[in-house]
Amino acid sequence: MKKINLLLIGFLTVVTIISGCSMFGLDKQVDYEFQKNILDAHINKSAKQYLLDRGKNPVVPNDTIFKWMQLGLEYAGIDLAEYEKPGRTFVFLKNEAIRVLPTRTTNGVVVTTSNVPTAGMWFSFPLVSKNTDGTLKLKTDGSVDGVPVKNWSDYPKEDVRNFFLSLIAIENYGFENGTTTNSSLPTLLPSGASATDKSLLGWYLAGTTPNLNVSGDRILNRVNSLTPGQVYGFDPESRLNFRIVSSDFSPLRYNDATNAATAGLLATNGQIHVFGALIYPWRY
Template identity: 55%
Template sequence: MKTSKIVWTGLCSLSIFISSCSMFGLDIQKDYEYEKSVLDPHINKTARQYLEERGKNPVIAGDTLFKWMQLGLEYAGINLDEYEKPGRTFILLGNSAIRVLPTRTVGGVVVPSSIVPTGGMWFTFPVTVRNPDGTLKLTTAGLVETKPGTRWEDYSKADVRKYFLSLIAQGDYGFNNAQVANTSLQTLLPPNTTASDSSRLGLLVVNTEADFNDVGARVLVYVSARVPGVNYGFDHEGKINLKVINGDYSPLQVNDYNTLTTSGLIATNGQIHIYAPTGTAPVPLIPSRY
């Protein structure tokens, strides 16, 4: 009878629980048919419209994701009509890919504590310092002395132009044709284009094949003295590599180095991928495949 009492008590308890659920409005969940849905990647606008609507004069207040990219394009003299031409793949840079500033909290509001960046393009590719005779100034360790950029005007206009041209690829590339192996696309950057040594970008060695370390991460090498006739900074063929990698949401990766934060947005004139890294010291997008 001991077992019977336990079973009966359990049944009574279950009955009371069900009644209580109904009494207090907690009706037992009924079965329903699951309907699978996929977010529509079509944005129904050109890449230019998308960039400008989230740029320096946003449609939604505060949504200035591409503000510093837009300012850079203007400084470089790149006509935004390039972002309206069809059959292209566009890499758009969020503000954090260009510069991240240190912050502090004042009265409950987070504000920049300095104009000197801690991450992004202006930090990783700082401006080089020169001697009175125009040669690169070296530290006691034999490295080129640099200082972080704090505005686009600190950089060579020609280099900024080249950088953004390397982020516009000719051809359609997205999740519809992505592969785990790299696909090389020609960009608007002409072959055999090099960066000047006015910033550390011009000290970045460009190879003809990728250099990986023991754990499979791409290795970047910088020099203190350039060799005449050798390309630095930009891909020697003016191309960009894209591939899909294994991971959460199977993101796309650029040049075996930068994992895109948003991919596969379909504009009316091509596909858009966004690089907007997080953290206080994010790395910029590297404009060379090897």
């Protein structure tokens, strides 16, 4: 009898809870028809317009994620009509791919504490000096004696121009034709273009065949002396590599080094892949 009473009490408790849920408007189970939605990758504008809409004079206030890319293109003297021509693939750079400044947060307000970059292109490819014998000047600890860039104009205009030309491929590449192996696309970079020795970009030897370690990771070949006739900083064959990788958030990789922040945006004249970290504008 005691056992039966306990079971009865438990049953009444469950009934009370269920009734209470209905009483307070909490239904036990609500049928919900799942509706599948696929995000539309079409941006319904040219790559040029997309750049301008999120550049230094944005359509949405403070949405300036391509501001420093736009300023770099202007400094380099590149006609933005290149971003309206059809059948192309465009590498877009968010501000943090170019320069990241140190900040501090006070009472919930983020304040920039210095104009000297701590990450991005301007930090990783600093201005450098040479020894009297023409070799790269190093500090006593063996690190490069470089000065972080603070503005595009610190770089030679030729280097900035070639940098951005190397980010425009004259073929269409995206998820519909990409594979897990590298696809090499021709770019607008002039054939044989080499970076100057004014910044560290011009001290990375660029090759035409993969240079990998035993783990299969890419090796960056920075040198301390330059050899006439070699190409530095840019791809000797004026090409870039893309491949699909098994990553939920960054499924597209550029030159075996940097994953896209957003990939596969469909402009009216081609595809856009956006990067938010440092990129290396040579394949090998």
